[in-house]
Amino acid sequence: MLKQACLTGMVLTMLLNLMSAYAASPSCTAALTLPNSWLPVGGKSDATLTLTNDGDVLAKAGLMIRMPSGFSAANLPSACGGGFRVAPRTGSLVLAGVSIPAKGSCTFRFTMNVPPVASMPPSERRIFSIVPAKSPNLATADAISVPVISEILGSTPGLYSNTTFPAGISSVAQLDLFITPKTDPGPNSNVFWSNQIDSLGGYTGLQSTELASGPEGYGKQFLFSLWGATDARPGTPATAGIGAGSYCTVSQTATDGASGAQCRYRYEWQAGHIYRFRVTADTALGAGWYKSNVTDISPGSNHDSFDIGSIYVGNQKTDVPVTTISQWVEYFDWNSERTSCESVAHTEVKFKIQAFDQFGTRVIVPAPHVSANAGCSESFFTVGSGKNGEATLVGGPNQSAAGLLKTDGKCLSTKAGLTDGSPVGSNDAILQTCPTLDDMRRVGGGSYSSHLWVQSAAGTIQIKNNYCLTAQGEDVGDKVILATCVQNAANQKWTFTQPDKAPLGTQIVATSRNLCLAQGAPDGTLNLQSCALVGNIWTIPGKSFSY
Numbered sequence: 001m002l003k004q005a006c007l008t009g010m011v012l013t014m015l016l017n018l019m020s021a022y023a024a025s026p027s028c029t030a031a032l033t034l035p036n037s038w039l040p041v042g043g044k045s046d047a048t049l050t051l052t053n054d055g056d057v058l059a060k061a062g063l064m065i066r067m068p069s070g071f072s073a074a075n076l077p078s079a080c081g082g083g084f085r086v087a088p089r090t091g092s093l094v095l096a097g098v099s100i101p102a103k104g105s106c107t108f109r110f111t112m113n114v115p116p117v118a119s120m121p122p123s124e125r126r127i128f129s130i131v132p133a134k135s136p137n138l139a140t141a142d143a144i145s146v147p148v149i150s151e152i153l154g155s156t157p158g159l160y161s162n163t164t165f166p167a168g169i170s171s172v173a174q175l176d177l178f179i180t181p182k183t184d185p186g187p188n189s190n191v192f193w194s195n196q197i198d199s200l201g202g203y204t205g206l207q208s209t210e211l212a213s214g215p216e217g218y219g220k221q222f223l224f225s226l227w228g229a230t231d232a233r234p235g236t237p238a239t240a241g242i243g244a245g246s247y248c249t250v251s252q253t254a255t256d257g258a259s260g261a262q263c264r265y266r267y268e269w270q271a272g273h274i275y276r277f278r279v280t281a282d283t284a285l286g287a288g289w290y291k292s293n294v295t296d297i298s299p300g301s302n303h304d305s306f307d308i309g310s311i312y313v314g315n316q317k318t319d320v321p322v323t324t325i326s327q328w329v330e331y332f333d334w335n336s337e338r339t340s341c342e343s344v345a346h347t348e349v350k351f352k353i354q355a356f357d358q359f360g361t362r363v364i365v366p367a368p369h370v371s372a373n374a375g376c377s378e379s380f381f382t383v384g385s386g387k388n389g390e391a392t393l394v395g396g397p398n399q400s401a402a403g404l405l406k407t408d409g410k411c412l413s414t415k416a417g418l419t420d421g422s423p424v425g426s427n428d429a430i431l432q433t434c435p436t437l438d439d440m441r442r443v444g445g446g447s448y449s450s451h452l453w454v455q456s457a458a459g460t461i462q463i464k465n466n467y468c469l470t471a472q473g474e475d476v477g478d479k480v481i482l483a484t485c486v487q488n489a490a491n492q493k494w495t496f497t498q499p500d501k502a503p504l505g506t507q508i509v510a511t512s513r514n515l516c517l518a519q520g521a522p523d524g525t526l527n528l529q530s531c532a533l534v535g536n537i538w539t540i541p542g543k544s545f546s547y
Contacts, residue, residue, distance in 0.1 A: 025139075025140065026053065026055050026057055026058065026059035026060070026139040026140075027053075027054075027055060027059065027139050027140045027141065027142045028051050028052060028053045028054075028055075028059050028061050028100055028139045028140075028141060028142065029051070029052045029054075029141065029142050029143040029144070029145075030049065030050070030051055030061075030063060030130050030132070030141055030143075030144050030145070031049070031050045031052075031144075031145045032047065032048070032049050032065060032128060032130060032145070032146045032147060033047070033048050033050070033145075033147060034046070034047055034048075034112065034147045037147070037148060037149065037150035037151075038149070038150055038151045038152065038153050039112075039114045039149060039152055039153070040114060040152075040153055040154070040155045040375055041114060041115075041116060041117055041120060041152050041153065041154055041155055041337050041338070041339070041340060042114060042115070042116040042117065042155050042340050042341070043114050043155050043374075043375065044111050044112065044113055044114065045111070045112045045114060046109065046111065046112070047073070047109070047110050047111065047112040048107060048108070048109050049065070049095070049107070049108040049110075050105055050106070050107050050108075051080075051098060051100050051105060051106045051107075051108075052100070052104075052105040053100035053101065053102060053103065053104055053105065053139070054103065055102060055103075056102050056103070057102050058099055058100070058101060058102055059099070059100045059102075059139035060098065060099050060100075060137060060138050060139060061082075061095075061098045061099075061100055061132070061133070061138055061139045062082070062094075062095055062096040062097070062098065062132070062133030062135075062138055063094075063095050063130055063131060063132045063133055063141075064087070064092050064093065064094050064095070064130070064131045064133070065092060065093040065095070065128065065129075065130055066090070066092045066128065066129045066130075066131065067091065067092065067093070067112075067128060068121050068125060068126045068127060068128065068149075069115075069119075069121045069125065070115030070119035070120060070121055071091075071112065071113065071114065071115060072086075072091060072112075072113045072115075073086070073093055073110050073111065073112055073113065074110065074111040074113060075110050075111045076093070076108075076110050077108050077109060077110060079098070079106050079107060079108055080098045080099050080100060080101075080106035081097050081098060081099045082095055082096055082097035082098030082099070082106070083095070083096070083097065084108070084110075095108070096133070100139070114152070116340065116485075116487055117337070117338050117340060117466040117484060117485065118466075118484050118485065118486045118487070120152065120337065123149075123152075126149045126152075128146040128147055129146060130144045130146055132144070151337070152337035153334055153335065153337060154331075154333055154334040154335065154336045154337060154338065154339025154340065155334070155339065155340050155341050155375045155376055156330075156331035156333060156334045156339060156341065156344050156375055156376065156395075157329075157331070157341065157344065157372055157373070157375060157376040157380045157381040157395045157396070158328065158329070158330060158331075158334075158372065158373035158375060159328060159329040159370075159371075159372050159381055159383055159393040159394075159395060160326055160327070160328045160329075160370065160371050160372065160373075160383075160393075161326070161327040161328070161351045161368040161369070161370050161383075161385065161391035161393060162324060162325070162326045162327075162368060162369045162370075162371070163324065163325045163326075163327075163353050163365060163366060163367075163368045163369075163389075164323070164324045164366060164369075165322045165323060165324070165325075165355075165365070165366070166366065169322060169355075169363060170321060170322065170323075171317070171319040171320060171321045171322060172319065172320050172322055172355040172356060172357060172363055173280070173281075173319055173320065173356055173357055173358040173360075174278060174279075174280050174320070174355065174356040175197070175278070175279040175280070175320045175322065175325075175353075175354075175355050176276055176277070176278050176279075176353070176354040176355065176356075177195040177204070177276070177277040177278075177279065177325065177327065177351075177352075177353055178274060178275070178276050178277070178350070178351065178352040178353070178354070179193050179195070179205065179206060179274075179275050179277065179327070179349060179350075179351060180272070180273065180274045180275070180349060180350040180351075181193060181206070181208075181269065181271055181272075181273075181275075181347070181348075181349050182271065182272060182348040182349060182350060182544075183271050183346060183347055183348045183401065183543050183544035183545075184208065184271040184401065184544045184545040184546075185208050185345035185346060185347040185395075185401050185402060185544075185545065186208065186345050186401045186402030186403055186445070186452050186541075186545040187208075187209060187210035187402075187440045187445030187448070187452070187545065188209055188210070188402060188444075188445035188446050188448065188449050188452050188464065189208045189209065189331075189344075189345040189347070189401070189402045189445075189452075189545075190207075190208065190209050190331060190332045190333045191207065191208040191209075191329065191330070191331055191332075191345070191347050191395075192205060192206075192207045192208075192329070192330040192331075192332055193205050193206055193207075193327075193328075193329055193349050193351075194223075194327070194328055194330065195277055195279075195325060195326075195327050195351075196325065196326040196327070196328065197279065197320075197322075197325055198323050198324045198325070198326070199320075199321035199322050199323045199324075200226055200279075200290060200313060200320070200321065201226055201227045201228055201229075201260075201313070202224070202225045202226030202227055202229070202255065202260070202311075203223070203224075203225055204222075204223060204224040204225075204277050204279065204292040204308065205222070205223060205277070206220065206221070206222045206223070206269055206275065206294075207220055207221045207222075207223070208220060208347070209221070209444075209445050209446070210437075210440040210441065210444060210445040211266060211444055211445075212441070212442065212443050212444030212446075212447070213441055213442055215247075216244060216245075216247045216264060216266060217238060217243070217244020217245060217266045218244060218266060218441040218442075219243055219244055219266030219267050219268050219441070220266065220267065220268060220269055221264055221265070221266055222264070222265040222266070222267055222269075222294055222308050223262065223263070223264055223265075223308070224262070224263045224292035224308040224309055224311060225254070225255045225256070225260065225261070225262040225263075225311075226255065226260055226261055226262075226290070226311045226313055227255045227256075227258055227259070227260040228259060228260050228313065229250065229255075229260045229261035229311045229312055229313050229314075230250065230261070230312055230313075230314060231250060231261065231311070231312035232248035232249070232250050232261040232262070232263055232309055232310065232311045232312065233248065233285065233289075233309060233310045233311075234246035234247060234248050234263065234309050235263065235265065235291070235292075235293075235306060235307025235308050235309040235310065236265070236306035236307045240306065242267065242304050242305070242306045243265060243266055243267030243268070243304075243306060244265065244266035244267065245265070246263055246264070246265050246306070246307060246308060246309045247263070247264050247265075247309075248261065248262065248263040248264070248309045248311075249261065249262050249263075249264075261311045261312070263292070263308045263309025263310075263311065264308070264309075265294070265306060265308045265309070267294075267304070267306065269296075270301075271544050272298070273296050273298040273301060274296070274297050274298045275294055275295070275296055275297075276294070276295045276297050277292055277293070277294055278292070278293045278294075278295065279291070279292050279293075279320055280293075280320065281317065281318045281319055281320060282310040283318050285310055285312070287315075287316045287317060287318050288312055288313055288314045288315050288316050288317060289310050289311070289312050289313075290310065290311055290312075290313065290320065291307055291309070291310040292307070292308045292309065293305065293306070293307050293308070294306055294307075294308060319358070322355065325353055327351035327353070327368070327391065328393075329347065329349060329393050329395055331344050331395065333464070334375070336465060338465040338466045339464075339465070339466065340466050340485070341375070341376035341377070341380045342399075342454075342456040342457065342458045342460060342462065342466075342485065343454060343456065343462055343464065343465075343466050343485075344376075344380070344395055344396045344399065344454070345395075345396060345399065345400070345401050345402040345454050346394075346395065346396040346397065346399045346400055346401050346454075346543050346544075347394070347395045347396065347401075348392070348393070348394045348395075348543070349392070349393055349394075350390055350391065350392050351368070351390070351391045351392075351393065352388070352389055352390045352391070353365050353368070353389065365389055366389075367385060367389050368385050368389060368391045369385075370383040370384060370385050370391050370393065371383065379397075379398065379457060380395070380396060380397075380398075380457070381393070381394060381395050381396075381397065382394040382397050396454075396457070398457035399454055399455060399456050399457055400453075400454055400455040400540070400541040400542060400543060401454070401541050401542065401543060401544055401545040402452040402453065402454050402463075402464075402541070402545065403452060403453065403454075403540075403541025403542070403545045403546070404434055404435075404451060404452070404453075404539075404541065404547070405453050405461070405508075405538055405539070405540055405541065406434060406538060406539040407431070407519070407535075407536075407537060407538045407539070408431075408519070408535070409434070410431035410432060410433065410434065410524065411431065411432055411433070411434035411435070411451050412429060412430075412431065412451070412453060412469075412526070412538075413429075413430055413431070413432040413450045413451050414427050414428065414429055414430065414450045414463075414482045415427055415428045415429075415430050415525075416482075417449070417450050418449055418450060418463065418464060418465045418467055418482075419467075419482070420467070420482070420483055420484055421481065421482070424483070425472065425481055425483065426481070427481055427482040427483075428479060428480070428481055428482075428525050428526070429469060429479075429480040429481060429482060429517075429525070429526040430523070430524040430525050430526060431519055431524035431526065432451070432524065434451070434547075435448045435451055435547075436547060437547060449463060449464045449465075450463060450482075452464070453469070453541060454541070455494075455496070455540065455541060458487075458493075459493040459494060459495070459511065460485060460492050460493065460494065461494050461508070462485055463482075466484060466485045467482050467483065467484060467485065468482070468483060468484070468485040468486075468489075468492040469482065469492065469494065469517075470482065470483040470489075470491055470492050471491040471492075471510045471512070471513070471515075471528060472491075473528070474491075474510075474512060474513045474515075474528075475513075475515075475528070476515060476528060476529060476530060477520065477527055477528065477529075478527055478528050479520070479525065479526075479527050480517060480526045480527055480528065490511070490512040491510070491512060493510075493511040493512060494508055494509065494510060494511060494517070495508075495509045495511050496508060496509075496540055497509055497531075499531070499537075505537030505538060505539065506537065506538050506539070506540050507531055507536050507537065507538070508536075508538055508540075509531060510528055513528065514531065515528035515529065515530065515531065516528065516529055516530070516531040516533070516536040517529075517536065517538070518533065518535065518536040519535075
């Protein structure tokens with residue numbers, strides 16, 4: 001009986017010791033975070049892994065971070081005695097040797113490389129996961145969190161000229177904002193040159209894309225938008241004979257999907273002309289109303305002038321409040337995950353600001369600060385400010401406008417539009433009728449996307465959505481197709497040369513084989529031919545679009 005009691009006591013003691021050891025077993029939490037839920041295609045993002053130990057004893061830990069296909073990491077750090085290595089076959093990040101102090105944490109910051117368009121996995125496979133290493137001496141994971149990618153955005157250069165008024169100047173009677181589009185990037189280039197007025201909560205500017213004829217007419221669009229505004233009045237009517245006339249909208253989604261008011265005006269601006277956007281209080285409508293007027297002040301022009309519209313913000317002021325004015329260049333194709341830095345059209349613009357008080361006296365405006373976002377490397381933009389407070393911003397300095405490639409009166413296009421083809425590789429490059437300005441006005445520049453090509457700084461010839469002109473083989477007679485652009489792909493590299501026999505034309509040469517792009521069949525299908533043949537001569541896009 002005594003022996004049985006002793007045995008029972010020993011078992012109980014062992015169970016209590018095991019329970020105590022289990023209770024004291026260290027644990028931790030692991031959190032991988034990114035600054036945003038969106039990522040730039042072909043770009044980079046900061047990433048942070050944080051391991052936290054809420055226990056009273058040191059916790060040793062290890063884990064694996066599995067990234068979506070095509071994603072990779074750089075600048076991998078060490079901390080808390082541990083470090084990363086990259087698994088050779090999977091590319092996963094393996095972290096080992098970490099000792100997390102009691103009631104403490106360990107932080108690892110590194111760079112996440114986002115794949116280019118050609119390597120981007122489908123949305124349902126863009127998933128991160130963390131797998132804790134399992135070992136008796138390692139902490140268990142109480143909680144794991146990983147980022148969720150909401151969307152992939154295109155990579156484009158965003159260019160800015162920012163002017164901040166001195167603290168002693170809180171308002172002006174007249175604000176003049178000058179935009180000179182030195183070049184035309186093309187009728188479907190989707191470029192926006194804008195003046196953002198922070199103190200009014202909105203912007204006014206002009207866009208490059210030729211819009212289809214509709215209820216608001218045709219032409220390129222001028223905008224005046226104020227967030228949170230509650231009323232608007234149209235400006236110059238179509239009956240004035242200057243452009244298509246003014247149209248305004250007030251709604252919960254009127255200003256970039258947010259509540260406010262927007263006025264629009266379609267007018268065919270011209271490259272090289274100076275457009276003055278004059279923002280004033282529209283006192284004829286009462287306090288809190290603001291008007292944007294546009295006037296072409298170019299020497300020798302017709303000096304067309306029109307009001308985009310008037311918008312009510314309810315601030316009860318009869319002057320224009322000023323703090324910071326941001327004049328910027330936006331390629332709004334950044335909304336597409338298939339847009340890369342190599343696909344943007346060349347654009348050059350000059351910005352300037354003037355302001356006047358209620359007596360008509362010029363207000364001294366500080367020099368602007370010019371900058372660019374980190375969406376593209378410096379080879380894809382130039383920014384500078386010169387005399388008299390003028391700023392010059394250039395996107396795609398080594399690229400062409402999105403323009404027409406012409407030979408024998410026909411234009412380069414594709415059989416199936418913007419696609420790799422079905423099956424992949426079947427979307428032949430062909431010659432089609434060249435669009436005219438009237439065609440663009442009738443159906444819009446977007447309907448001719450497969451006719452508008454950019455000669456990129458990378459040596460590719462591509463159209464919207466990151467599709468490249470691609471040689472399907474390396475021999476005479478091999479077809480030329482449209483395919484998703486692949487970085488450094490030899491069969492997507494082209495050189496423009498000017499042969500002696502055609503001083504006014506250009507040959508398009510497949511760089512890898514020194515063969516020329518030429519019509520290969522009566523149906524207009526293109527293939528590779530000897531550059532010595534007569535007829536392989538093209539007119540190519542320049543820095544500014546032309547028909």
